[in-house]
Amino acid sequence: MAGRIDARLAELNIELPKAAVPLAAYVPAVRTGNQLFISGQVPMWNGELRHVGKLGAGYSIEEGREAARTCALNIIAQAKLALDGDLDRIVRVVKLVGFVNSTGDFNDQPKVINGASELFGEVFGDAGKHARSAVSAASLPFGVAVEIEAILEVA
Structure with missing residues (x-):
């Protein structure tokens, strides 16, 4: 039987x-007490690397937002695995840290990471509202x- 969050995803x-x-x-994940720490997720989709590029150098904010959304979906997938398939155990999305592969003069990192933040709001409602950092990186893996x-806070 699908839980509340699985039903919301559907x-x-x-x-x-x-x-x-x-x-x-x-x-990929470490649980301590009621917190679940999800390691940095890159935009992979079923083993396929997606969204390779640098913001401010030909890669658009909208493409970056889509990359961030894909990362967020991977975070949820890792949480589901770590929580034995039960996403309803997620009490709250506490904090996200988003790294944006960007040029030195690019300053719209928050707009890019909104792609993830908005997804968490859609899926988890008020429990998806979180603290966040959105920072630039000179390069990222791959x-x-x-x-x-x-x-994440978990039950």
């Missing part, structure tokens, strides 16, 4: 990607446009 016609396996020496990590 209502929004949102499919989650398969949770990606780590490509380096880390684990040349991706965005990487996002998350802290």
Whole structure:
């Protein structure tokens, strides 16, 4: 039986990607107490790297927003795996840290990371409202446009 959040994803016609396996020496999620820390997620979709580019150098804000949304879907997929398939155990999205692969003069990182923040609001409602940082990076792994990590409160 699908839970409330799974039903909400279906209502929004949102499919989650398969949770990606780590490509380096880390684990995708760590739970301590009532917090679940999700490692930085890049825009992968079922093993396929997407959204390679640099904001401010030919990669648009809208493309960056889509990359951020894909990262957010990967965060949800990792949370689902870590919580034994039960997304209803997510009490609140506490914090996101978004890294934007951008040129030195690009300053719209918050607009890019909104792609993730808005998705969390759509899926989790008020529990999706979170603290956030949106920062520039000179480069990101595999040349991706965005990487996002998350802290979730869980039951």
